[in-house]
Amino acid sequence: MAKLTVHHLQVGQGERIPFLLEELDIPYEIKLYQRNPFLAPPELKEKHPMGASPLLEDATSDPENPLLLAESGAIVEYVINKYGNGRLALPPSHPNYADYLYWLHFSNGNLQPTIFRRFQARMFGIDPADQRFQGTDERVKRAVGHLNKRLESNDYLAGDEFTAADIMTTWCFTTMRRFEPLDLTDYPGILAWLKRVTARPAYQRAMKRGDPDEDLEKAISAEGPPRFVPKS
Ligand SMILES: N[C@@H](CCC(=O)N[C@@H](CS)C(=O)NCC(=O)O)C(=O)O
Numbered sequence: 273m274a275k276l277t278v279h280h281l282q283v284g285q286g287e288r289i290p291f292l293l294e295e296l297d298i299p300y301e302i303k304l305y306q307r308n309p310f311l312a313p314p315e316l317k318e319k320h321p322m323g324a325s326p327l328l329e330d331a332t333s334d335p336e337n338p339l340l341l342a343e344s345g346a347i348v349e350y351v352i353n354k355y356g357n358g359r360l361a362l363p364p365s366h367p368n369y370a371d372y373l374y375w376l377h378f379s380n381g382n383l384q385p386t387i388f389r390r391f392q393a394r395m396f397g398i399d400p401a402d403q404r405f406q407g408t409d410e411r412v413k414r415a416v417g418h419l420n421k422r423l424e425s426n427d428y429l430a431g432d433e434f435t436a437a438d439i440m441t442t443w444c445f446t447t448m449r450r451f452e453p454l455d456l457t458d459y460p461g462i463l464a465w466l467k468r469v470t471a472r473p474a475y476q477r478a479m480k481r482g483d484p485d486e487d488l489e490k491a492i493s494a495e496g497p498p499r500f501v502p503k504s
Contacts, residue, residue, distance in 0.1 A: 273299065273332075274298055274299070274300075274330065274332045274354075274355045275330070275331040275332050275335065275338075276293065276298065276299070276300040276301070276328060276329065276330055276331075276332070276351075276355075277300065277301040277302070277303060277328070277329040277331070277338075278290055278293070278300055278301070278302045278303070278326060278327070278328060278329075278482075279303050279305065279316065279319060279325055279326060279327035279328075279329065280302055280303070280304055280305065280325055280326055280482050281305045281306075281307060281312055281316060281324070281325035281326075282304055282305065282306055282307065282482065282483050283307060283447055283450060283483060283486070283500055284307075284325055284443075284447065285325070285326065285344055285384075285443050285447075285448070286325035286326035286344070286482070287443055287447060287478060287479065287482050287483060288326065288344045288347075288348065288439055288440060288442075288443060289326045289328060289344065289347055289348075289351075290302060290477075290478035290479075290481055290482045291439050291442070291474060291475055291478040291479075292347075292348055292351055292352075292360070292436065292439050293351065293478075294473075294474035294475070294477045294478045295359075295360060295439070295472070295474040296351065296352075296355065296356045296359060296360065298351065298355050298356070302481050302482060304482065305325065306503070307500075307502060307503075308503075309502030309503060309504070310500075310502050312324060312325065319340070320340060320342050322342055324342065326342075326344050326347060327340060327341070327342050328340070328341045328347045328350070328351070330350075344380065344440065345376070345377070345380050345440065348376075348436050348439065348440060349361075349436075352436060360434070360435050360436045360439070361376075361435060361436055362430055362433070362435060368430050368431040368433075371429070371430050371431055372429075372430040372431075372435055372437055375422070375429035375430055375437035375441070376430075376435070376436055376437040376440055378419070378429075378437075378441070379437075379440045379441040379444050380440065382415055383415045383416070383419065383441070383444050384444055384448070386408075386411050386412055386415045387412055387415075387444065387448060387452050387454065388452070389408045389411070390405070390408040390409055390411075390412050390452060391451055391452035393405045393408045394452070412454070416454070416456075416459060416462070417459070419441070419459075419461075419462060420459040420460070420461040420462050421461065422461070423461035423462055423464070423465040424460070424461035425461075427465070427468065428465070428468075428469075429441060429465075434469070434472070438465075438469050442466070442469050442470065442475070445462060445466055445492075446466070446470065446486075446488075446491040446492060446497070447483070447486065447491065447497070449491070449496035449497055450496075450497050450498065450499060450500040451499075451500055453496055453499070454496060455494060455495055455496065456494045456496070457494040457495075463492070463494060466492040467492060470488060470491070470492050476488070
């Protein structure tokens with residue numbers, strides 16, 4: 273049996289990994305860290321050169337010297353291929369294989385940096401009327417509109433089946449909105465998909481273990497969850 277530990281900085285993208293492991297029914301330990309005040313606390317920074325969450329520790333082969341893997345996308349592929357028998361991924365023979373790959377990579381490769389750029393513009397005090405802010409806003413609307421269109425004609429990002437692409441993307445529209453507000457009123461495809469995905473028992477169990485204080489109803493509402501307030 274796999275001996276896995278997830279290191280998760282609460283209120284963050286680390287939630288993808290417990291979600292994945294719960295879906296695959298793979299047992300794991302979870303170690304929780306709190307933001308200090310916004311970024312990682314020293315205990316997490318000491319674990320890996322990038323000091324970011326999630327981290328997966330795998331002591332299956334060598335308990336004395338466990339493997340430590342960062343990058344949520346890499347962790348997702350590692351777990352699926354090593355312990356999940358390929359479940360939650362589509363194989364190259366599947367007609368939607370290219371869709372699966374595209375949407376699996378879209379969150380970290382495009383959507384998330386795009387939203388984060390607008391968040392940074394706001395943090396740097398750029399006026400929303402300023403062209404530079406509007407450029408970041410236009411790009412967010414383009415990415416979110418693209419995803420919404422996909423979900424208006426498909427139950428899940430890769431097509432009819434729930435896959436790791438949905439797991440990678442969910443947090444961008446739930447917990448990530450605690451940092452950068454994003455009203456989803458004009459995106460009914462995303463709202464309906466969020467409801468479907470977050471109703472899954474695996475998501476509910478994962479959030480109970482990783483972020484029990486999050487209000488999951490608010491997280492999937494059109495207006496979104498409350499802003500993150502750092503502990504002083
Ligand atoms: N591309 C990485 C990003 C990891 C990342 O930046 N995680 C954030 C949590 S949302 C973090 O740990 N931030 C704390 C810090 O950078 O100090 C991934 O997908 O795992």
